[in-house]
Amino acid sequence: MSNHSKQAVRQPFAQEHTRLIGSERGASISSTSFAHQTQDLICFSHLRWNFVYQRPQHLLSRASRHFRVWFWEEPVADQQPWLEVRPINPKLHILVPHLPAGTDPQTQHDYQRRWLQELLAQQQITDFVAWYYTPMALNFTEHIQPRLTVYDCMDELSAFRGAPPQLREREKQLMQQAQLMFTGGQSLYEAKKNLHPSVHAFPSSIDNHHFGQARLGLDDPADQQALAYPRIGFSGVIDERLDIQLLGELARRRPDWQFVLLGPVVKIDPASLPQGPNLHYLGMKAYEQLPAYFSNWQVAWLPFALNESTRFISPTKTPEYLAAGLPVVSTPIRDVVSTYGECGTVWIADGVEEFERSIEAALQNPSALCWSRIDAQLAQCSWQQTWKDMHTLILEQFQLQYQKHSLYE
Structure with a gap:
């Protein structure tokens, strides 16, 4: 979400016409x-x-x-x-x-x-x-x-x-x-x-410069500082495209992992989201804040359900995670598989057991991952x-x- 100032401008609806008013102070926009x-x-x-x-x-x-x-x-x-x-x-x-x-x-x-x-x-x-x-x-x-x-x-x-x-x-x-x-x-x-x-x-x-800041080791945001490690992060709209069952089951199987979710809950009942001591819903964050959160995660994931609403999606967060230096684990979303499935820093997992193994692999030795290939790819898609x-x-x-x-x- 942008932090742009919100200078409201009212345009009342009259019986025969409308009128633009330039600001709440009454200056007209001509x-x-x-x-x-x-x-x-x-x-x-x-x-x-x-x-x-x-x-x-x-x-x-x-x-x-x-x-x-x-x-x-x-x-x-x-x-x-x-x-x-x-x-x-x-x-x-x-x-x-x-x-x-x-x-x-x-x-x-x-x-x-x-x-x-x-x-x-x-x-x-x-x-x-x-x-x-x-x-x-x-x-x-x-x-x-x-x-x-x-x-x-x-x-x-x-x-x-x-x-x-x-x-x-x-x-x-x-x-x-x-x-x-x-x-x-x-x-x-x-x-x-x-x-x-x-x-x-x-x-x-991708805005490479913006998300590349995460690789510099930014200060941990206040609402995340108390969370233990390792942290598995997701950022985006939390709606019907998210595999809630996968999220809940993986959090139950791995109580030693902290699952951080950033973003608004839309079109689904927040009460339907799985709860647990290692599940952390931190709400929507400003775009400017995201690199600091990403900088203090160890793995990013895309726990999307495979249904009609995700059949054609091309998640913006995939290149953003990668630009931030985060290994990614994703369900087999077609555009993620075809674009990033062979890059060496993205794991494709289908089901909770594969997700668990893939996240473990991503956590093993992230510094050993070859980032030069994906960085070259990201440089071409700004x-x-x-x-x-x-x-x-x-x-x-x-x-x-x-x-x-x-x-x-």
Whole structure:
């Protein structure tokens, strides 16, 4: 989660129109307060900016060097309807629709459509990229006319618990509209490559410098200092993708190991999580804090269940653990096996007994592991390079549009 300051901006919904107010102190944001940009980028996301810091934040922070970025989140419940506009920097704003609890779907769409139109008008956004993480945003954006539509398909959302029944149909519609489609992993690419004429695989990347700090021996965070060693760590969203039975059984079999889990509990009952003296749920941590936690673990693990919701995942934490100098033990997630299964610092284990043996092996002599091979691999998959390659594809599409337009002049 980012530690960016939260300067809330209210946009009350009036009977006939909405109004942008620049800050709680009342300073207005006018269209002239930004230097005119050739392009804007409006992103529609099912993930919140101030949640786990992952793919959308890495990519769109970098995109704001080239575009004025507007990151539109899904609605949150509030007493009255208004649009929060929260600046992260002069070229990156988070937009959060606030709607009364129980607002019916059609009214939600109507509010969001009107607020979006107001944003386009007030900020003079006429030439822009529409970037989608959730196809469900088409419910209120079908009418917009972007210069380019990008679908960054980071997960198979239709396989997640609680997915809307219309999601598959909306995704099909989005793929028909999008000129570019990116996927968050190789297996997802294989599943989608024949469904769109321009699909490109961009698996989980790495901020090497950030997580490489963990190799320097950082101070142990306060809420972890009292824990014994060895420590087996997991960092990420704790939801239906986690193999709870595996976690509980391994903790029971190895009371001498400390299992540390960082991250929010989402879509599952926290009471369903296994408990024990060597199981430690420390909650969600800021992105900036993660290297210190990783620096004081001995092994990282990915105890994912093998089900529909994990069939196409490409865990961002795999390269982050490795950049931190942690050996990794994972269930046989396809993208982990194909990308890191032969690197020498990742063990693939299926079942509690294999996990126990693999973690024991990883703990034996970590200094003897060959890190040069994986470090060379990680050096080729930075978020900076991923954004550079995506941006190149976007610019190529602009050029194709220009050439096509020139033919008909």
